[in-house]
Amino acid sequence: MQTQKHGEAMRVEAPGKRRTKAQLRAEYRKHQQIAYQWANHDEWNEAVEHLAKKLAKGGKITPAIWVEAAKRATVECDRCRGTGEYVWGAIVNGRATKKGVCFACEGKGRQNQGDFIRNRTYWNHVKVV
Numbered sequence: 483m484q485t486q487k488h489g490e491a492m493r494v495e496a497p498g499k500r501r502t503k504a505q506l507r508a509e510y511r512k513h514q515q516i517a518y519q520w521a522n523h524d525e526w527n528e529a530v531e532h533l534a535k536k537l538a539k540g541g542k543i544t545p546a547i548w549v550e551a552a553k554r555a556t557v558e559c560d561r562c563r564g565t566g567e568y569v570w571g572a573i574v575n576g577r578a579t580k581k582g583v584c585f586a587c588e589g590k591g592r593q594n595q596g597d598f599i600r601n602r603t604y605w606n607h608v609k610v611v
């Protein structure tokens with residue numbers, strides 16, 4: 483007759499899943515740095531805090547939740563002011579002659595980490611004189 487140690491096997495966590503506090507802090511700072519280079523600092527911090535509270539569902543906000551919130555936080559797009567539409571060209575009778583999907587937020591009206599990275603790369607390559 484064989485006995486299996488179910489209890490022990492169940493307690494094993496997936497490798498690489500658990501991050502130390504230092505790793506979490508570094509990850510948070512990475513997202514923050516990216517956001518700070520593009521978005522308004524206060525606005526981004528507010529968005530992260532708001533999302534962290536939502537993710538914690540009224541409970542304690544753990545370092546992992548802060549990281550998740552930093553990763554997913556979005557801010558209103560300053561290029562289109564949240565409309566998702568980019569207008570340019572001459573204004574004729576109060577209306578812009580040209581418009582299209584906002585490139586900075588891809589028409590979402592809000593920018594996330596992916597947008598920050600893309601926009602930063604774009605503007606670093608295209609030097610505006």
Ligand SMILES: [Zn+2]
Pocket residue numbers: 559560561562563564565566567584585586587588589590591592
């Ligand atoms: Zn936009």
